[in-house]
Amino acid sequence: MSPVTRRSSFPKVLIERDSDSEQSSSEEELEEEEILHHEQNGFTENEKTQKLELGFDVNRKGKTPITIALKKVCKVCKKPGHEAGFKGATYIDCPMKPCFLCKTPGHTTLNCPHRVTSEHGVIPAPRRKTSKPLEYVFERQLRNDIPSMKPKNVIPDQVNCAVIRYHSRRITSLEFHPTKNNILLSGDKKGQLGVWDFEKVHEKVVYGNIHSCILNNMRFNPTNDCMVYSASSDGTISCTDLETGISSAPMNLNPDGWQGPNTWKMLYGMDINCEKGLVLVADNFGFLHLVDMRSNHRNSDAVLIHKKGSKVTGIHCNPLQPDILLTCGNDHYARIWDMRRLEAGSSLCNLAHTRVVNSAYFSPLSGNKILTTSQDNRLRIWDSIFSNMESPSREIVHSHDFNRHLTPFKAEWDPKDPSESLAVVGRYISENFNGAALHPIDFIDISTGQLVAEVMDPNITTISPVNKLHPRDDILATGSSRSLFIWKPKEKSEPVEEKDERKFVDCGKAEKKRKKKGDHSDESDDEGISKLKKFKSKAKQTEWKLSRCSTKDNC
C-alpha cells in the first residue's frame, strides 16, 4: 500500500532547560522536535513553529510561564527548514545528504544525473580509454567477430501466478529445477525450503526441518536432479531429497553448537564443480570449504580466500572451465581463482569495489564476462576475463543499496540471452506509479547500461531483492518479502479464460483461519482476500482469479 499519509501521533517532548546541557535524544524518528524555552530565550519565529502555553510551571516557585516550540525538523539530518520523507508516493530526499542513488553530494535522487525518467539510474559510466594492446585488439578485432546477435529481448513483465505469504520469513534464495520446467525452489530466512509447482499453482510444499536459520544458497546435484544442496547460516550444508524432504548434512561447521558469535560459522556462497564432483562453499570468516559429492563428506582443509574474518558472499564456477572460480565478499573484492592451485593469496585476479560485493557471476554461456553487484549502488561489468581486469569495463549506477532488513540484491544474468547482455535486478528506491510507491524489477542491458524494462505490479508493494530468470522459458521468478511471483511476457499471456487466468494462492493468517473453519467457498469473507480486493480497486486491475490453499502443507 502506498505510504500516503504518515502522521505521527502527538509529538513527544524533549525538554531542554537553559542550564541543562544533557539531552535525551533517543527519539530519533521524531518528525517534530520540541524545544522548551523560557520566553526570554526569544527564538526566531518560523513558519512551521507553533507555540504552546504550559500550565504546570506556573505553580512552581519563582518560575515564569514557559512556551513550547514545535519545530519541524528533517528526520534525516535533524535540521529545520526542510523535511525528508514521503510526499504521497514520492520520497523527498534530505538535501543535506549525498544523493541516495549515486552517493555523490550536491544533488538529491530527484535530480541525480543518473536518474532519467525513462532510464532510471542506469546511465553507464564512461568507458575508460586505454591504449593497451589487448584492449585495442579486443575492440578492433574480437569485438567485431562477436556476432551482434541481439534478438529482441522477451521480458516477462506480467505476473502470471503467485503464492502470497508462502514462507514464514522473507525469501533469501531461488532456484529453478534443472529439468522440470515448472518447479521453483525457494529458501527463506528461517531455513525453510519451498518446492512449488507454479503451473499447478496449488502444488507446493515447505520443508521446515532442513536448516535452523537463513538458507543462503541452493544447487542441484548435477547427477541426480532430485537432490539439492543448500548452504545455511546455521553452518551446515544439507543434501535434501525433494520428493521426501529427508536431508542429510554432509558438513556441519558448528558441531559443538552455539559458543557465541565469535565462533559461530555461517555458510553463504555455494556452487558445484561438476568435473571434480565437489560442492564449494564459503563461510563468514573468509574460508572456502569443499564437500565431495560422492562420499558426501568434507574434503581437505579450508582455504582462506577472502580477508580473514570477513564474510564470503558468493562463489561461482566458470560455466566452461569449472576449475576457474569467482568469489566475492565483504572485504570489497571479487576474486578469480584456479582450483588447481588453490591456497591463501593465490588468486589470479582481484576486482576492487568500494563496498561489500553482494554477488559476482561469470556470464552464463561463454563464461567470459563478469557481472558484480556491490552495495555502493553500482553494477560492474568486465567484458572479457582475458583482457585488462584492472578496472571494470562499465559501471552502472543502480539503486540496490543494502538495507540490513532485506535480502541482499544480486543482479542475475539471463541464461537464455545469446549475447550475454541482459541482466535482471530488483530496485531499492521506489517510484511513484500512479500514486503508488512501487519498487520495480529492472532489466538492464549491461553492454550499454540501458534500462530495457522495469516491471512492477500494484499487488507487489514490497521490495523484490531476489530474482531469477528461467534457464529455458521466458519466465521470471521473484521473491519479495514472504511471497513468490511468477512473471510471463504479456504478449504470451494466455487469453482470458477461466482456467488460464492469473492465480493467487494466499497462505497468510487469514487463509489459515479460513481453512480451520473448513470453509472453502470463494465467497467467504477473508481478510487476505479483502486486502487483495483493496489492491485491485486501487490499481484498477482486472479481476484476479483467486485460488486457494487446498493442500495440507504448513504454509
Place this chain on the structure above:
DNA sequence: ACTAAATGAGCCC
C-alpha cells in the same frame, strides 16, 4: 493504529 524488533556494515575512537 500503533510500535518494537529483527539485524548488518561502516565508522569512530
Place this chain on the structure above:
DNA sequence: TGGGCTCCCTTTAG
C-alpha cells in the same frame, strides 16, 4: 583490533 554507536524509501507480528 574491537566495542559502541548510527543508520534515508523494511516488514511483520503483536
